[in-house]
Amino acid sequence: MIEICAELNRLSWLMCGVGYVPYTKLVLHDVEEEEKVFHLCQHSEKLAITFGLTKTAPGTPLGIIKNMWVCEDCLSSRKFISKIVERAIMVRDANHFHQIEDGVCSCMDYW
Numbered sequence: 001m002i003e004i005c006a007e008l009n010r011l012s013w014l015m016c017g018v019g020y021v022p023y024t025k026l027v028l029h030d031v032e033e034e035e036k037v038f039h040l041c042q043h044s045e046k047l048a049i050t051f052g053l054t055k056t057a058p059g060t061p062l063g064i065i066k067n068m069w070v071c072e073d074c075l076s077s078r079k080f081i082s083k084i085v086e087r088a089i090m091v092r093d094a095n096h097f098h099q100i101e102d103g104v105c106s107c108m109d110y111w
Contacts, residue, residue, distance in 0.1 A: 022077075026072060059087060078100055
C-alpha cells in the first residue's frame with residue numbers, strides 16, 4: 001500500500017503539472033479543500049490503476065473492471081495518467097466501457 005500511495009502521489013503531482021484540476025465539488029463532506037483532494041485520491045479506481053501500473057510492464061495496456069459507476073474526477077484523472085505513462089487504459093464500470101489512449105477516452109467524456 002505504501003508503494004501504491006507513493007506512486008499515486010507522484011502521478012498526482014505530474015497530472016497537476018499538465019493541467020489536471022481535481023473536481024472537489026464531488027466531495028460532499030464539509031472539510032477543507034486539501035482534505036477533499038485527499039478523499040478523491042482514495043477512490044478505488046485510482047488505487048487500482050496505480051497498482052496495475054506498478055505491477056505490469058511499461059507500455060502494456062491496463063484493464064480495470066469495477067462494479068460501480070465512474071465519477072467525473074476519475075474519468076479526468078485517468079485520461080491524464082494515460083497520457084503521462086503512455087499506456088492504454090481500459091475501464092469497465094457498471095454501465096460503460098472506457099478505453100483511454102493518449103489522454104482521449106472512447107466515451108468522448110460521457111460519464
